[in-house]
Amino acid sequence: VVGVRDIRIVRTAERRQRRLIAVASGKGGVGKSTVAANLAVGLARLGMKAGLIDADIHGPSVPTLLGTKERAQAVDKKLIPMEAHGIRALSVGMMIDTDRAIAWRGPMVAGALNQLLADAEWGDTDPIVLDMPPGTGDIQLTVVQKHRPVGAVIVSTPQDLALIDARRGIDLFRQTNVPIIGLIENMSGYACPSCGEVSHPFGSGGVEETCAQLGVPFLGRVPLDIAIRTASDAGTPPAAGEGPQADAFMAIARQVSA
Numbered sequence: 001v002v003g004v005r006d007i008r009i010v011r012t013a014e015r016r017q018r019r020l021i022a023v024a025s026g027k028g029g030v031g032k033s034t035v036a037a038n039l040a041v042g043l044a045r046l047g048m049k050a051g052l053i054d055a056d057i058h059g060p061s062v063p064t065l066l067g068t069k070e071r072a073q074a075v076d077k078k079l080i081p082m083e084a085h086g087i088r089a090l091s092v093g094m095m096i097d098t099d100r101a102i103a104w105r106g107p108m109v110a111g112a113l114n115q116l117l118a119d120a121e122w123g124d125t126d127p128i129v130l131d132m133p134p135g136t137g138d139i140q141l142t143v144v145q146k147h148r149p150v151g152a153v154i155v156s157t158p159q160d161l162a163l164i165d166a167r168r169g170i171d172l173f174r175q176t177n178v179p180i181i182g183l184i185e186n187m188s189g190y191a192c193p194s195c196g197e198v199s200h201p202f203g204s205g206g207v208e209e210t211c212a213q214l215g216v217p218f219l220g221r222v223p224l225d226i227a228i229r230t231a232s233d234a235g236t237p238p239a240a241g242e243g244p245q246a247d248a249f250m251a252i253a254r255q256v257s258a
Protein backbone atom coordinates (compact mmCIF):
# COMPACT_ATOMS: atom_id res chain seq x y z
CA VAL A 1 0.00 0.00 0.00
CA VAL A 2 1.38 3.39 -0.99
CA GLY A 3 0.65 6.07 1.61
CA VAL A 4 0.47 9.81 1.16
CA ARG A 5 3.99 10.17 2.46
CA ASP A 6 5.29 7.78 -0.17
CA ILE A 7 3.53 9.72 -2.89
CA ARG A 8 5.19 12.86 -1.65
CA ILE A 9 8.58 11.16 -1.81
CA VAL A 10 7.89 9.96 -5.35
CA ARG A 11 6.83 13.47 -6.34
CA THR A 12 10.00 14.97 -4.93
CA ALA A 13 12.12 12.40 -6.71
CA GLU A 14 10.25 13.05 -9.93
CA ARG A 15 10.83 16.77 -9.59
CA ARG A 16 14.52 16.29 -8.99
CA GLN A 17 14.87 14.14 -12.08
CA ARG A 18 13.30 16.69 -14.39
CA ARG A 19 16.05 18.49 -16.20
CA LEU A 20 15.72 22.11 -17.25
CA ILE A 21 17.76 23.31 -20.20
CA ALA A 22 17.91 27.12 -20.39
CA VAL A 23 18.10 28.61 -23.88
CA ALA A 24 19.40 32.16 -23.55
CA SER A 25 20.80 35.03 -25.56
CA GLY A 26 22.48 38.30 -24.74
CA LYS A 27 19.98 40.29 -26.75
CA GLY A 28 16.63 39.94 -28.46
CA GLY A 29 15.95 39.10 -32.08
CA VAL A 30 18.80 36.62 -32.54
CA GLY A 31 16.45 33.63 -32.82
CA LYS A 32 16.56 32.37 -29.23
CA SER A 33 12.86 31.42 -29.13
CA THR A 34 13.08 29.79 -32.56
CA VAL A 35 16.03 27.69 -31.41
CA ALA A 36 14.36 26.83 -28.07
CA ALA A 37 11.16 25.59 -29.74
CA ASN A 38 13.02 23.59 -32.38
CA LEU A 39 15.41 22.15 -29.81
CA ALA A 40 12.45 20.85 -27.79
CA VAL A 41 10.81 19.39 -30.91
CA GLY A 42 14.17 17.92 -31.96
CA LEU A 43 14.69 16.27 -28.56
CA ALA A 44 11.19 14.79 -28.81
CA ARG A 45 12.04 13.40 -32.26
CA LEU A 46 15.04 11.74 -30.65
CA GLY A 47 12.64 9.90 -28.36
CA MET A 48 12.56 12.14 -25.29
CA LYS A 49 9.44 13.38 -23.52
CA ALA A 50 10.53 16.94 -24.09
CA GLY A 51 8.74 20.04 -22.87
CA LEU A 52 9.03 23.75 -23.54
CA ILE A 53 8.41 26.64 -21.16
CA ASP A 54 8.23 30.23 -22.29
CA ALA A 55 10.10 32.08 -19.56
CA ASP A 56 10.10 35.16 -21.79
CA ILE A 57 7.18 36.48 -19.74
CA HIS A 58 7.23 39.95 -21.31
CA GLY A 59 7.52 38.75 -24.89
CA PRO A 60 5.98 35.27 -25.13
CA SER A 61 6.40 33.78 -28.60
CA VAL A 62 5.95 30.06 -27.93
CA PRO A 63 2.19 30.06 -28.82
CA THR A 64 3.01 31.53 -32.25
CA LEU A 65 5.95 29.19 -32.81
CA LEU A 66 3.86 26.10 -31.99
CA GLY A 67 0.66 27.36 -33.58
CA THR A 68 -1.34 26.95 -30.34
CA LYS A 69 -4.16 29.47 -30.27
CA GLU A 70 -6.22 27.98 -27.42
CA ARG A 71 -5.90 28.83 -23.77
CA ALA A 72 -4.18 26.38 -21.42
CA GLN A 73 -6.65 24.75 -19.04
CA ALA A 74 -6.16 24.31 -15.31
CA VAL A 75 -7.31 21.43 -13.13
CA ASP A 76 -7.19 21.88 -9.35
CA LYS A 77 -5.33 25.16 -9.94
CA LYS A 78 -2.62 23.29 -11.85
CA LEU A 79 -2.00 24.25 -15.46
CA ILE A 80 -2.17 21.49 -18.04
CA PRO A 81 0.60 21.91 -20.63
CA MET A 82 -0.52 22.07 -24.27
CA GLU A 83 0.53 19.30 -26.61
CA ALA A 84 1.85 20.25 -30.04
CA HIS A 85 4.39 18.80 -32.49
CA GLY A 86 5.27 15.98 -30.09
CA ILE A 87 6.10 18.19 -27.11
CA ARG A 88 4.30 19.63 -24.09
CA ALA A 89 4.48 23.39 -23.69
CA LEU A 90 3.37 26.24 -21.46
CA SER A 91 3.57 29.98 -21.92
CA VAL A 92 2.06 33.05 -20.30
CA GLY A 93 0.82 33.68 -23.83
CA MET A 94 -1.48 30.64 -23.37
CA MET A 95 -3.04 32.26 -20.31
CA ILE A 96 -3.66 35.84 -21.41
CA ASP A 97 -4.23 37.80 -24.59
CA THR A 98 -0.86 38.03 -26.38
CA ASP A 99 -1.63 41.57 -27.60
CA ARG A 100 -1.70 42.84 -24.03
CA ALA A 101 1.45 44.35 -22.55
CA ILE A 102 2.47 42.49 -19.43
CA ALA A 103 3.25 45.29 -16.98
CA TRP A 104 4.29 43.15 -14.05
CA ARG A 105 6.86 43.86 -11.40
CA GLY A 106 9.50 41.32 -10.38
CA PRO A 107 7.53 39.34 -7.78
CA MET A 108 4.59 38.83 -10.16
CA VAL A 109 6.89 37.63 -12.88
CA ALA A 110 8.59 35.25 -10.46
CA GLY A 111 5.13 33.99 -9.42
CA ALA A 112 4.10 33.41 -13.04
CA LEU A 113 7.31 31.51 -13.71
CA ASN A 114 6.74 29.37 -10.68
CA GLN A 115 3.26 28.52 -11.93
CA LEU A 116 4.60 27.47 -15.31
CA LEU A 117 7.46 25.47 -13.84
CA ALA A 118 6.45 24.02 -10.51
CA ASP A 119 2.65 24.32 -10.37
CA ALA A 120 1.82 22.64 -13.67
CA GLU A 121 1.03 19.03 -14.52
CA TRP A 122 4.28 18.16 -16.28
CA GLY A 123 3.92 14.44 -15.48
CA ASP A 124 6.90 12.53 -16.85
CA THR A 125 8.07 15.36 -19.13
CA ASP A 126 11.87 15.48 -19.24
CA PRO A 127 13.84 17.46 -20.24
CA ILE A 128 12.13 20.85 -20.31
CA VAL A 129 13.62 23.52 -22.54
CA LEU A 130 13.28 27.00 -21.07
CA ASP A 131 13.02 29.88 -23.50
CA MET A 132 14.65 32.58 -21.39
CA PRO A 133 14.07 36.30 -21.83
CA PRO A 134 16.99 38.10 -23.52
CA GLY A 135 19.71 39.67 -21.39
CA THR A 136 20.77 39.23 -17.78
CA GLY A 137 17.95 40.63 -15.65
CA ASP A 138 15.61 39.68 -12.87
CA ILE A 139 13.95 36.66 -14.51
CA GLN A 140 17.28 35.13 -15.46
CA LEU A 141 18.47 35.39 -11.87
CA THR A 142 15.24 33.85 -10.54
CA VAL A 143 15.57 30.97 -12.99
CA VAL A 144 19.19 30.18 -12.25
CA GLN A 145 18.93 30.60 -8.48
CA LYS A 146 15.55 29.04 -7.83
CA HIS A 147 15.01 26.53 -10.61
CA ARG A 148 18.63 25.45 -11.23
CA PRO A 149 18.82 24.45 -14.91
CA VAL A 150 21.16 21.51 -15.63
CA GLY A 151 22.78 23.60 -18.34
CA ALA A 152 22.48 26.56 -20.67
CA VAL A 153 22.48 26.82 -24.44
CA ILE A 154 23.41 30.30 -25.72
CA VAL A 155 22.17 31.56 -29.06
CA SER A 156 24.00 34.34 -30.89
CA THR A 157 24.27 35.75 -34.37
CA PRO A 158 27.83 36.04 -35.66
CA GLN A 159 28.18 39.83 -35.43
CA ASP A 160 30.34 41.39 -32.76
CA LEU A 161 27.59 43.28 -30.94
CA ALA A 162 25.51 40.14 -30.41
CA LEU A 163 28.63 38.25 -29.33
CA ILE A 164 29.56 40.83 -26.70
CA ASP A 165 26.08 40.43 -25.23
CA ALA A 166 26.32 36.65 -25.47
CA ARG A 167 29.56 36.71 -23.46
CA ARG A 168 27.71 38.60 -20.74
CA GLY A 169 25.00 35.93 -20.73
CA ILE A 170 27.63 33.19 -20.44
CA ASP A 171 29.21 35.06 -17.55
CA LEU A 172 25.91 35.10 -15.63
CA PHE A 173 25.59 31.31 -15.92
CA ARG A 174 29.22 30.82 -14.96
CA GLN A 175 28.86 33.03 -11.90
CA THR A 176 25.86 31.01 -10.77
CA ASN A 177 27.48 27.63 -11.56
CA VAL A 178 25.12 26.61 -14.35
CA PRO A 179 27.18 24.63 -16.88
CA ILE A 180 27.30 26.00 -20.42
CA ILE A 181 26.16 23.20 -22.76
CA GLY A 182 27.36 25.28 -25.71
CA LEU A 183 26.76 28.07 -28.20
CA ILE A 184 24.72 28.10 -31.41
CA GLU A 185 25.38 30.42 -34.32
CA ASN A 186 22.00 31.42 -35.72
CA MET A 187 21.41 33.43 -38.89
CA SER A 188 24.77 32.21 -40.03
CA GLY A 189 25.15 32.75 -43.80
CA TYR A 190 22.33 33.44 -46.22
CA ALA A 191 21.83 31.44 -49.40
CA CYS A 192 20.07 33.55 -52.03
CA PRO A 193 16.94 31.61 -53.07
CA SER A 194 17.30 32.72 -56.72
CA CYS A 195 21.05 32.55 -57.44
CA GLY A 196 22.23 30.31 -54.58
CA GLU A 197 25.10 32.62 -53.67
CA VAL A 198 25.91 32.49 -49.94
CA SER A 199 26.43 35.85 -48.24
CA HIS A 200 27.12 36.66 -44.59
CA PRO A 201 24.98 39.62 -43.47
CA PHE A 202 26.21 39.26 -39.87
CA GLY A 203 29.75 38.09 -40.66
CA SER A 204 30.75 34.47 -40.22
CA GLY A 205 32.54 32.16 -37.83
CA GLY A 206 32.33 34.58 -34.88
CA VAL A 207 30.49 32.21 -32.58
CA GLU A 208 32.85 29.28 -33.13
CA GLU A 209 35.81 31.62 -32.45
CA THR A 210 34.17 32.86 -29.24
CA CYS A 211 33.63 29.24 -28.15
CA ALA A 212 37.32 28.50 -28.66
CA GLN A 213 38.29 31.61 -26.67
CA LEU A 214 35.96 30.82 -23.78
CA GLY A 215 36.56 27.07 -23.80
CA VAL A 216 32.89 26.15 -24.31
CA PRO A 217 31.45 23.71 -26.88
CA PHE A 218 30.22 24.93 -30.26
CA LEU A 219 26.90 23.23 -30.96
CA GLY A 220 26.42 24.18 -34.61
CA ARG A 221 24.99 26.76 -36.94
CA VAL A 222 21.58 27.49 -38.41
CA PRO A 223 21.54 29.51 -41.65
CA LEU A 224 19.44 32.60 -42.22
CA ASP A 225 16.70 30.95 -44.23
CA ILE A 226 13.35 32.36 -45.33
CA ALA A 227 11.83 28.87 -44.97
CA ILE A 228 12.67 28.94 -41.24
CA ARG A 229 10.97 32.29 -40.81
CA THR A 230 7.82 31.37 -42.74
CA ALA A 231 7.45 27.96 -41.05
CA SER A 232 7.95 29.57 -37.63
CA ASP A 233 5.36 32.26 -38.31
CA ALA A 234 2.93 29.57 -39.48
CA GLY A 235 3.31 27.66 -36.20
CA THR A 236 5.05 24.65 -37.75
CA PRO A 237 8.54 24.28 -36.24
CA PRO A 238 11.03 23.35 -38.98
CA ALA A 239 12.46 20.62 -36.73
CA ALA A 240 9.13 18.78 -37.01
CA GLY A 241 9.46 18.60 -40.81
CA GLU A 242 12.02 17.35 -43.31
CA GLY A 243 14.78 18.95 -45.37
CA PRO A 244 17.88 21.03 -44.62
CA GLN A 245 16.10 23.26 -42.06
CA ALA A 246 15.04 20.21 -40.02
CA ASP A 247 18.53 18.72 -40.41
CA ALA A 248 20.18 21.85 -38.95
CA PHE A 249 18.01 21.75 -35.82
CA MET A 250 18.22 17.96 -35.45
CA ALA A 251 22.03 18.16 -35.54
CA ILE A 252 21.87 20.61 -32.64
CA ALA A 253 19.36 18.48 -30.72
CA ARG A 254 21.72 15.51 -31.08
CA GLN A 255 24.63 17.56 -29.71
CA VAL A 256 22.56 18.76 -26.75
CA SER A 257 21.29 15.27 -25.93
CA ALA A 258 24.76 13.72 -26.18
Ligand code: ADP
Binds near residue numbers: 025034187222233
Ligand atom coordinates in the same frame (compact mmCIF):
# COMPACT_ATOMS: atom_id res chain seq x y z
P1 ADP B 1 14.50 36.04 -30.12
O1 ADP B 1 13.81 34.98 -29.33
O2 ADP B 1 15.99 35.97 -29.99
O3 ADP B 1 13.96 37.42 -29.89
P2 ADP B 1 13.07 34.92 -32.39
O4 ADP B 1 13.30 33.45 -32.25
O5 ADP B 1 11.76 35.47 -31.97
O6 ADP B 1 14.25 35.74 -31.67
O7 ADP B 1 13.38 35.30 -33.90
C1 ADP B 1 13.25 36.61 -34.40
C2 ADP B 1 12.77 36.55 -35.84
O8 ADP B 1 13.78 35.97 -36.66
C3 ADP B 1 11.53 35.69 -36.05
O9 ADP B 1 10.72 36.26 -37.05
C4 ADP B 1 12.10 34.36 -36.54
O10 ADP B 1 11.18 33.64 -37.36
C5 ADP B 1 13.29 34.82 -37.34
N1 ADP B 1 14.37 33.84 -37.38
C6 ADP B 1 15.00 33.27 -36.33
N2 ADP B 1 15.98 32.45 -36.76
C7 ADP B 1 15.96 32.48 -38.11
C8 ADP B 1 16.71 31.84 -39.16
N3 ADP B 1 17.71 31.01 -38.88
N4 ADP B 1 16.37 32.12 -40.44
C9 ADP B 1 15.36 32.99 -40.72
N5 ADP B 1 14.63 33.62 -39.81
C10 ADP B 1 14.93 33.38 -38.51
